[in-house]
Amino acid sequence: MVYLPVIKVKNLTKVFNNEIRAVDGINFEINQGEIFGFLGPNGAGKTTTINMLCTLIKPTKGEANICEYSIIKNPEQVRECIGLVFQDPTLDDRLTAKENLELHARLYGVPKSQRKKRINEVLELVELSDRANSIVRTFSGGMKRRLEIARGLIHYPKVLFLDEPTLGLDPQTRKHVWDYILKLKKEFKITIMMTTHYMEEADELCDRVAIIDHGKIIASEEPKKLKDGLGGDTIILDISDKNLEKAKKVFKKAKFFDSQVLLSVKNAGREIKKVLEKAKKNKIEVIEANIRKPTLNDVFLNLTGREIREETAGLREELKRRMMMRGH
């Protein structure tokens, strides 16, 4: 069976106020059942791209098809086949979890006979069944996020967009959310496009990542291949100073840093044994041996000469809270 890509993006561009090129002619395709990560620093154009794909804003130029519907010509059909979890909460916090899900099911035209079943189904998936009738206001940040993921699934979308699904969550809850995302892929074969600026998140979850910077895609590949492209792993041996001269003779290609031997190898896991044996044979005492695998952060650093700055969610939440307080 030949299946078409579920999302096809061609030369998509968004210019704000005639001068800010938030998204600058990007192209990519996402296949069915794939988790595609959009990785980049804040303001790189990730959310703008998602907003265009889910038909919230119109592209300045270019086009995109989702499930073979054009986001420009058939926005309503596109909206029917996608599910969304936004970066900022979009729940009605005066309503109960169940009411929020019920409203969503109605808005997406889920038949009445199926509503109850699906609501229970998604609540179970995110382990919120026991809080179904609690007002959302009383939920923690992690619970709200899980409820939003559940809500995005009620209408059985073919494509799920997750915009920074774990922003501002504690590490434990983040791991939880990752588990749900992987479960969705495995059990429902849903195509997922997610944005993130957490490197390890993209690495752990995504089949392919596109690295975006200043509105342009600068690399698009499997995370492993991107990292392999950097030339492999590093083995770090801590040795005592008295062995340093000896080690310099034995490991001719290595770099030396204080009393550390740094060896560039293709696959550190396989080669570390050989390296250690070589050290033993030459009577070099190894105090500690470490392996460093390249991360996507190294990839980004290599491509742009910068690091992806991790935004502090705390500050963001604080600003938002203040805005709400002023509003009331």
Add this chain to the structure above:
Amino acid sequence: MHELEAVYTVWLREMIRYTRDRGRMISSLAMPIFWLLIFGSSIRASVEMNIDYTSFIAPGIIVMSLMFNSIFSGITVIWDRELGFMKEMLVAPISRLSIVAGKALGGATTALVQGTFLIFLILVVKNLSSGYFIALRMDLTVFFLIIPMMVLISLGLVGLGISIASRLDSLENFGLVMNFLIMPMFFLSGALFPINNLPSWIRYVTYLDPVTYGVELLRSILIGFSSINIILSFSAVLIFTCSMLLIGAYLFNKRS
């Protein structure tokens, strides 16, 4: 068919929120009662009219209740935007018009509930004082005539609220709207005084205020006395409501 379901869904949410917000319910019922009992009976003691003052302002106070409720309902669009729930509605496979329609009907329903409650309360006061304190006409015909009129007035005012909300960025400017739009609209409407005794310059201003026609319409029905012909005030209210709903829908659509 799905669009009707969508309108119903938006309306349903308004209803759930309304029934859960006891504070809003109680305060919006209490305010008109204060106006009627405290303001009404104090002024009544010192003015001479061919009708008692409390009866005269009762229709005006009902319109005031409709007005605050409906405009507030329209303004909640800003709230939805700040809460994020607006996004949930905007990306759903429904038209923008259904969102506006659901919001408008929701606002009109809450206004209607308050308006009906107020009429009921006025009737209780009327019966308790044997018509001394307040004397409104009320029988089945009047009742079935007044309900659709209240719905019509409310719909127009929700439309106004949605229009304002689409032009405002945050609720911070709500005070401005309150002081420079809602209060003048209420005071100039003839809710509290007969407009045909006014100096001519201010009388013309009251003719420009759409709320005037709503007040005069209810006054014609409830006390059978009015400064403006009932056909004229009904037509004015109808035109106001239709145009406000159209403008509201247009501005809302443009904004999102």
